[in-house]
Amino acid sequence: MLLLRNGGRVNQKDVTGVTPLAVAAEHGHFHIAEILLNCGSSVNSQACNGESVLLDAVGSGNTDCIQLLLDNGANPNLPSLTGHLPIHKAAYAGHYDALKMLIPLSTKKAIKEAGQSPVHSAAEGGQIRCLKLLLACGYDVNYRMNTRNSENYRDMRKSALYFAVSNGDVHCTKILLAAGAKTDLDPLCCLLVAVRSGCYDIVKLLLAAKADVNCYFTVVNDTVFPTALQYCLKDEVMMRLLLNNGYKVERCFQCQHDNAFEAANERTIPVRNQSFWCLNLTVIDSFFFG
Template structure:
């Protein structure tokens, strides 16, 4: 670093003026790649404007916002000005800018983005008042207004709404996220209220069909959720995968949020497109408190199987969550549900495959079986059933044979009886004829 670097760093305008008049080169970068103008502009001191002004006035090399070099990370000088929050310095630099545009970093973000996220309302006002500055989106499609919402920069939001009255408050980035999505995800209640008051769409959908409520539920921001619901957010909406806000709350292990959503009408047994319930989502993460709220306070069904046949117990055993396994079994979870695929694994199989010895032991103590054991039992049952079938078949055949024999005996006896009656009838007829002939001869 040169003497000019140090003078700029310590904000000594009289020293800067003297050094520049004696031909000190203001364009020489130090080991960090910064020229004296960087250091002067980065100062938080109010009097830094005098040092910056001195450098700009005394040197023709600084006729634009950006200095001849950049700092590591691709951030240009103007971005550092914005980060510093020194509105007068920003104004001075903008007035010296002859390019008519302001540069952006490698992410497409401009100084306006960085000033907005830092809640430098005065600096943002200076930017927006300059004709060369527009709220252009970065490479992700996010505007400075969205950055401000994501950081809870309410003062900046009010400033931008005032200076740009035609701003699209519901503008979406390349993923469909709006300023309200950003504020809800980050948990800024006052920002959410402000955006809703200014006309933000409460149920705007991103590309995954997530509303701001989904973002808040995922992160467990209870006050945001209450604010959105008060603003008429619909709690029963589902995303592209059929997940409800309750699924996302359970995936995050947010028990209090889960309870809040169920109090607002979401069923604890709602299933997504894969057939998974919020309980299964909570079991996957081993979130005991969340599972207890679903099971004990809202009567969630622990035996619902997803489309692959897995239950909440499968997931708890798979990940070795002993407390979750105990809770499920104490809540009447059936220990031997089998998958619907070729393997037909039970929860115990998952515990065995994961080498979770404590879970395995507990499951065995509570009647759990592996698929191999179930197959052995089934095979023995089939064998016993087959033997019983063979005996029953032989008995049936013998019974039928005896019945046929009895019928033949009855038929033969009936035939003999009929033959005997016929003979007796013939004998009576013969005797009657003989008696009639004898009487005729006697006359």
């Protein structure tokens, strides 16, 4: 109050565009935030990165601060420059009570423009309670991230299930599959990620959900060589798991790499003559995991 009485400006921003109200909200200082609001602080101010005061408050998980801002006109649908909304932050951080407050206030239009569902955020953060809440409230388990957000990840992931699988999160994977998550929405199939990571429990869950055991990656590989093979050559348990679920071994000895092979009607070629196989397998692995 002393600073305010002596000319302190409540909407003065620092070099990152953050206001005193945003700092108070971020640290959950309810009474200070209340004073600043009463003195005219802008409740919908955004920092240079587009993060709003409400988004900062959600990061603290302090529901009193969140409610104070909402009561004073805070907009829950203001996106940051990355497209994230307060609901995304609540879901990722596992702030269950904050998430309950934001679900009815976050519009479908804002989430669509964000290009990412809060289900993605909950799965990425491994937040089981938040994930269950969002699914119970009708959020689409198969919502796909838009290209802008997907390109932030080396593997160009799209689905919430991919986040859970890549994290090795058995619980979130099980929840998403039980809610009807599809296993083939991403450029790199979830099953391949689980096989490469040696996550037997997740592989079993995906296979039980009818994931294609013979899936292969086509973005950098134009053959039908079964990609999963390279990830379990030294893992007999994983190999047997795949074989017992319909793995087609004969594809290891077939190729349609160019028109000559196509004209030969899938002619069987000895492995020793397929030097490009090793190249393709190396490219796939380094493309995503190198």
